[in-house]
Structures are given as structure tokens and as C-alpha cells.
Amino acid sequence: MNTKRIVGAALASTILFAPFVGQTTAVAADSFYTNQTNAERADITNWVANTSEQIGNNISAQHINLNNLNGSTYVIQWGDTLSGISTATGISVRKLAYDNNIENIDLIYAGDTLVLNRSGYVPTGWTYDGDGTRVANTKVTINNFVDNSDHSVTINVSPVAPSGEGTSDDSSSSSTDYSAPSGSSVSGESDDDSDTSNDTTTSDSMDSDEFSDAVSEKLVDKLGLSEDDADKLSIDFTSSSDDEDTESDDADSDTQTVYDEDQTVSLKNDKLTQKNAKKLANKIYKQLDEDGKTADITDADEIEVTITEDGSDYNFNVTLTTESDEDSDSDTTDSESDSTESDSTDEDTTDDETSTQSDDQETDSQEDNQNATTSDEDTDTTDSDY
Amino acid sequence: MHKKRWTIVGIIVVIILLVVGGTYWNMSHSVAKKVPGNTYRYQSVSKDKALYITFAQSGDQVVVNQNKSTALKAATNSSDFNSEYQTQSKDATWTYKADGGTLTLAETSKDNKVSQWQYNKILATSKKFTSHSFTYQIADAGQGQVKSKTVFEKVN
Numbered sequence: 001m002n003t004k005r006i007v008g009a010a011l012a013s014t015i016l017f018a019p020f021v022g023q024t025t026a027v028a029a030d031s032f033y034t035n036q037t038n039a040e041r042a043d044i045t046n047w048v049a050n051t052s053e054q055i056g057n058n059i060s061a062q063h064i065n066l067n068n069l070n071g072s073t074y075v076i077q078w079g080d081t082l083s084g085i086s087t088a089t090g091i092s093v094r095k096l097a098y099d100n101n102i103e104n105i106d107l108i109y110a111g112d113t114l115v116l117n118r119s120g121y122v123p124t125g126w127t128y129d130g131d132g133t134r135v136a137n138t139k140v141t142i143n144n145f146v147d148n149s150d151h152s153v154t155i156n157v158s159p160v161a162p163s164g165e166g167t168s169d170d171s172s173s174s175s176t177d178y179s180a181p182s183g184s185s186v187s188g189e190s191d192d193d194s195d196t197s198n199d200t201t202t203s204d205s206m207d208s209d210e211f212s213d214a215v216s217e218k219l220v221d222k223l224g225l226s227e228d229d230a231d232k233l234s235i236d237f238t239s240s241s242d243d244e245d246t247e248s249d250d251a252d253s254d255t256q257t258v259y260d261e262d263q264t265v266s267l268k269n270d271k272l273t274q275k276n277a278k279k280l281a282n283k284i285y286k287q288l289d290e291d292g293k294t295a296d297i298t299d300a301d302e303i304e305v306t307i308t309e310d311g312s313d314y315n316f317n318v319t320l321t322t323e324s325d326e327d328s329d330s331d332t333t334d335s336e337s338d339s340t341e342s343d344s345t346d347e348d349t350t351d352d353e354t355s356t357q358s359d360d361q362e363t364d365s366q367e368d369n370q371n372a373t374t375s376d377e378d379t380d381t382t383d384s385d386y
Numbered sequence: 387m388h389k390k391r392w393t394i395v396g397i398i399v400v401i402i403l404l405v406v407g408g409t410y411w412n413m414s415h416s417v418a419k420k421v422p423g424n425t426y427r428y429q430s431v432s433k434d435k436a437l438y439i440t441f442a443q444s445g446d447q448v449v450v451n452q453n454k455s456t457a458l459k460a461a462t463n464s465s466d467f468n469s470e471y472q473t474q475s476k477d478a479t480w481t482y483k484a485d486g487g488t489l490t491l492a493e494t495s496k497d498n499k500v501s502q503w504q505y506n507k508i509l510a511t512s513k514k515f516t517s518h519s520f521t522y523q524i525a526d527a528g529q530g531q532v533k534s535k536t537v538f539e540k541v542n
Contacts, residue, residue: 142528159483
């Protein structure tokens with residue numbers, strides 16, 4: 001009777017604490033990066049394959065019995081290779097790949113967990129790519145800039161200089177990509193370096209829609225808009241290549257523009273990249289903040305930021321829509337589809353004041369850009385945000 | 387008499403400055419002359435891992451390994467070096483370049499992706515060389531600069 005009670009209590013405890021045990025393993029994997037500095041991550045020793053003895057030690061350090069591998073979970077360490085893990089554990093590369101659903105065995109990530117199981121079999125049809133000799137990659141981009149200038153570094157003395165890879169300033173144009181594969185970021189990342197890392201992972205060119213989305217996202221963040229209010233901000237971005245969109249917004253009856261004239265902010269280049277999107281959003285926010293416009297913006301019901309690219313200069317203005325009693329909702333909802341002809345006719349008949357203001361803004365914006373130019377150097381201090 | 391004493395002191399100071407300055411200049415520009423044919427032990431920034439690097443007697447090839455015996459064997463003679471280098475090259479090709487007070491180790495993977503670690507402001511002696519920062523560009527990983535002192539100790 002007493003034995004039954006003990007067994008029952010043990011079973012209940014197991015069921016109760018099993019989720020926590022599983023969670024601990026997951027947390028261990030995610031926290032792999034958070035306890036390291038960029039200096040430690042970038043260290044050359046992490047990028048040279050560990051010997052099988054070292055891997056065996058790593059496995060033992062995680063309290064895994066190498067003689068009893070029946071589903072043990074191992075957190076992949078820097079320098080590990082799948083072939084090395086195979087040698088250290090005696091489990092074939094094929095079995096490791098199958099058990100862990102790894103299609104390319106040359107693409108494993110430090111911090112990921114690996115199920116080590118000697119028992120079981122691999123179906124004959126199971127195939128994989130690679131030979132398992134490549135060291136574990138990183139799930140986070142390991143960037144650690146000292147100058148925050150262009151988010152790249154220069155290798156002055158390079159043995160591979162003749163090939164031109166990775167030795168020039170414009171590393172973005174190099175065939176070697178110096179950022180972790182997208183989508184491999186770790187949720188547990190919490191150190192300051194990770195901000196830099198994640199932002200610079202996307203140095204690839206974006207199209208106009210992606211760029212405006214990125215600006216919008218950053219601007220929502222800077223303005224402190226809640227998730228519910230985030231939808232009220234929209235970006236009407238016109239790149240220099242989009243001629244058809246050069247008409248400015250149609251002003252609705254209950255809208256007003258924040259500036260009489262378009263404001264201009266400058267970036268160092270005109271590339272549509274994630275980095276530039278965030279820089280642009282930061283500069284727009286800074287301009288609005290300095291001019292004391294942010295309160296009006298956050299109070300508005302609809303916020304439309306019009307951005308027109310002009311080389312490395314970006315002209316912007318903000319149109320705010322506030323609800324009025326006789327509000328014609330059909331007009332406000334049209335703000336995202338400005339180019340429809342029905343809107344433009346509506347606006348002309350509803351509110352003369354704002355429409356004329358809008359027209360003035362459109363005609364004046366190009367000639368007055370220089371008046372409100374914000375220099376690049378002024379906002380260099382904000383680079384630390386990236 | 388008094389003037390003569392100051393002259394002597396001045397000359398001694400100048401000689402000391404010349405010797406110290408010359409030594410420092412030599413240490414900060416001699417890494418390229420010191421590394422060929424030698425094996426060095428590099429300890430990681432976090433001090434928990436070590437790496438052995440054997441530089442070719444001539445040329446830009448380098449054997450980079452976590453196994454000390456492999457690295458030392460490569461330093462024995464050019465034949466052993468070539469053997470170890472060929473074995474290593476099945477996975478990746480390692481090369482180096484040293485110039486002034488800078489040494490760069492570069493790895494070119496089988497898919498031609500280049501990762502480089504450039505060690506800056508090196509002071510080299512006959513037993514070791516010390517770098518005061520390193521700049522890195524790691525394929526599919528990141529780039530940046532780390533201002534940490536790293537030491538390469540000669541082991542052969």
C-alpha cells in the first residue's frame with residue numbers, strides 16, 4: 001500500500017515537472033548566445049573544427065553519458081561539426097541527420113539542440129546534403145563596429161586580396177555575405193550587441209513597399225504608438241524610380257499637413273535597405289520631435305507620412321486626419337488609395353482650405369527642399385540605435 | 387664643466403631613446419619576419435580554447451588546427467607541412483599575410499566564402515607576438531573589430 005503511494009507520488013511529480021525539464025533545455029539553447037560577448041563569438045577558435053575529443057568533452061560537460069545515448073539532448077557548441085559529433089558519439093552522421101531532420105549536414109548552428117540516439121534506424125530513402133565537416137554557424141550576426149560609420153570593416157592586409165572578396169570597403173557588394181542567415185535570430189538574445197546585429201543582417205536592397213514598411217515599423221516604434229494604433233500610421237513612399245506616384249496626397253476634408261513645406265532629410269546613399277529605412281525613420285522622428293510636432297501626430301486618428309526620394313535626400317511631410325462630427329468616412333478610408341480619381345474630386349468639393357494647402361505644398365516642395373535640410377552629421381549620434 | 391656634464395647626459399638620453407624607440411619599432415614591424423616556419427599557440431579571448439597555427443616556411447599557406455601534434459608535425463619540414471596542408475584543404479583553405487604590425491589569417495571555404503581575422507598593432511618578440519585588437523569578417527556570420535589583447539606563443 002505504502003509502495004503504491006510512493007510510486008503514485010513519483011509519477012505525479014514526473015508529470016508535474018516534466019515540462020520544466022524540457023523548458024530548461026530549450027532555455028539553455030536560447031541562452032547560448034546571451035552569455036557571450038561579440039569578442040568571444042568572433043574569436044577564430046570558434047571557426048576551426050573541434051577535435052572529436054573536444055566534442056566528447058563538450059558532451060560530457062552537458063552531463064550526457066556517452067555510453068548511454070538514448071535521446072539525450074546536446075547543445076551544439078562553437079567549432080562543432082556533425083562529422084565530429086558523429087565520431088565522438090559513435091552515431092553515424094546519417095542517423096544524426098535523420099533524427100534531427102537535418103537536410104544539409106554542413107549547416108548546423110551553435111546553440112541548436114541535437115538529439116543523440118544510438119537506437120533506431122534510418123529509412124533507406126533518407127538522403128542529406130554535405131559531408132558534415134563545416135563548423136557550426138552562428139544564429140546571430142556578430143557585428144561589433146567601432147565607428148558605426150557604414151557598418152563594415154576593412155581588412156587592409158589580406159592574403160585573398162586578388163580575388164577581391166571581403167577586402168574592400170563595400171563589403172555589401174562582395175560575394176561573401178557577412179551576416180547570419182535571415183530568420184535564424186534567437187529569441188533569447190538580449191545583449192546590446194544583438195540590436196546592432198539584427199539591424200545589419202538586412203543590408204540587401206529592398207523594393208519600395210518593403211522599404212516603406214520598414215520605415216513605418218521604425219517610426220511607429222519611435223512615436224511610441226501602441227499595437228492598436230500602429231495601423232493608423234501609413235507611409236506613402238515614392239522612390240526616384242516611381243514616376244507615376246509623384247502626385248502628392250489628396251487632402252481629405254478633415255486633414256491637415258504638419259508642415260507647410262516638405263522637409264528634407266539626407267542619408268549617405270539612396271539605397272533602399274533596412275539600415276537606411278531605420279535611419280530615415282530616425283531622422284524623420286528627430287525632425288518632428290525638434291519641431292514639437294510629435295504630440296499632434298500621436299493625437300491624430302490617421303497619420304500619413306509622405307516620403308519622396310530625391311537621390312540621397314528624402315522629402316517628407318505628414319498628413320494628419322482627425323475625426324469630425326460630419327466626418328465623411330469614405331474620404332478618410334481613401335487615404336491609402338490616393339490615386340483614385342473619385343477621391344480627388346471629393347476633396348475639391350468638401351474643404352477648400354485644406355486642399356489649397358495641399359496644393360501649395362505640392363508645388364512648393366521641390367524648390368524649398370534645401371531650406372529644411374538636415375545634415376547627415378547632425379544625426380550621426382543616433383547611429384548607435386542601429 | 388657644468389655644460390659638459392649636461393651634454394653627456396643629453397647624449398645618453400638620446401641614445402636611450404634611440405635604442406628604446408628602435409627596439410619598439412622593430413618589435414612592431416617584425417611579425418612578417420618571425421612567423422615563417424614556426425608554430426604558435428593562440429588562446430581564445432575567453433581563454434577556454436586554444437588553436438595551433440603553423441606558418442609555411444615560404445609562401446602564404448598556414449595550417450590552422452586545434453590539435454597540437456598536427457601543428458607541430460607541420461612545422462617539422464616542408465614535406466610534412468604540405469601533407470598537413472593538403473589534408474586541411476579538403477575542408478577549407480587557410481592562408482595568411484603579414485605586413486608591418488599586422489597579420490591576417492584567411493579561410494576560404496569550399497564554396498569560396500572568405501572569412502578573415504586581421505590582428506592589428508602586433509608587437510613581436512622571438513617567443514611570442516601580441517596583438518592589441520583584431521578585425522574580423524566572417525562569412526555568413528558578421529564583421530567588426532574587437533579591442534582585446536590576444537597572444538600567440540611560439541611552441542616549436
